[in-house]
Amino acid sequence: MIQKTFLQAVIILSAFFLIWFGFSQLDFMKFFKVKERTENLEQKLGDLIWNQIEDTEDIITNDTIVKSLDKLIKPICDANDIDRDSLKVHIVIKDEINAFALPNNHLVLYTGLIEDCKRQEALQGVLGHEIAHIENKHVMKKLSKEIGYSVLLTAAGGTKGGQMAREILKTLSSSAYDRSLEKEADITSVKYLLKANIDPKPMADFMYQMAQDSNMDKSMYWIADHPESEERAKYILEYIKGKKLKSKSTISEKDWKDFQEQVKKE
Incomplete structure (x- = not known):
């Protein structure tokens, strides 16, 4: 037994x-097939939301403006082995000082942000921040947490996709990521800039400027809904403290001012 x-x-x-x-x-x-299904969902959501923006907003297609913006993005991508062609960068004519990433590598800038940046390096810092959200897969993490994966699936495949796209767009354009993800994007952007020999200090200055400006509606700020703005500016400055900065302007000061003027006229 x-x-x-x-x-x-x-x-x-x-x-x-x-x-x-x-x-x-x-x-x-x-x-x-988890990765394949996730990528398929992200592609559908990104295109759905971008189509919503295209239908409701004025988009800049001026070749001179688009090429000037590309000159500011290219050194960041080249120095950090990021495929420039994978990024779908759009300029929307809107006074808000805002920029945000969408699923499927869409990156949206409002003209208000471009006009308000005193230095080209500040705009490059913002671009680097949003590229970091894309490269580090933060966009889908945020949406899955705040909206829910099942709702995202419904939005991508349902008849109410347009309505849900508006809600998803609102979430991405007007609310912050988790503090840890924001810090990761900030520091990643600084690393991007350092590798590209671009001075990160104007990025910190821009954050501090936005945090201190009390004359504008806070909903107009790229920085407004991001947690602890001044603290973020400080840890960026702390990170670059003691580092040798081989900074150089990507475009001339005249070209930068011309770029801002051209954007303003659109």
């Missing part, structure tokens, strides 16, 4: 370890 029980136990244990070994060899992400 004891021998039989022992034999049964050995068989059960052997079966357990065989099953465990079998499952351990499986690539569950590949088996269930």
Whole structure:
């Protein structure tokens, strides 16, 4: 009897370890096509939201303006092995001082932000921040947490996609990421700039300027809904403290001012 029980136990244990070994060899992400489905969802959501913006907002397509913006983005991408062509950068004619990332690598800038940046490096810092959100997959993390994965699936495949797209756009354009994700994006942007020989200090100055400006509606700020604005400016300055900055302007001061004037006229 004891021998039989022992034999049964050995068989059960052997079966357990065989099953465990079998499952351990499986690539569950590949088996269930999780990555493929997530990327497909992100693509559908990004295009859905961007189509909503295109239908309701004025978009700058002026080739001179688009090329000037690209000159500011390119060194960041080149120095950090980021595929420039993977980024879909858009300029929306709107007075708000705002920029935000959408799913599927869409990056939206409002003309108000471009006009309000005193230095080109400040705008590049903001661009780097949003690129960091894209590269670090923060956009879908935020949406999954705040809206819910099942709702996102419904939005991407349902008949009420337009209505849900507006809600998702509101979430991305007017509320902050978790503090840890914001700090990660800030520091990643600083690293991007340092590698591209762009001075990160104007980025910190811009944050501090936005945080201190009491003459404008706070809802107009790129910085307004981001937590602890002054603290963020301080930890950026602390991060670059003691580092040798080989800073150089990407475009001439005249070209920068011309770029801002052209944007203002649109």
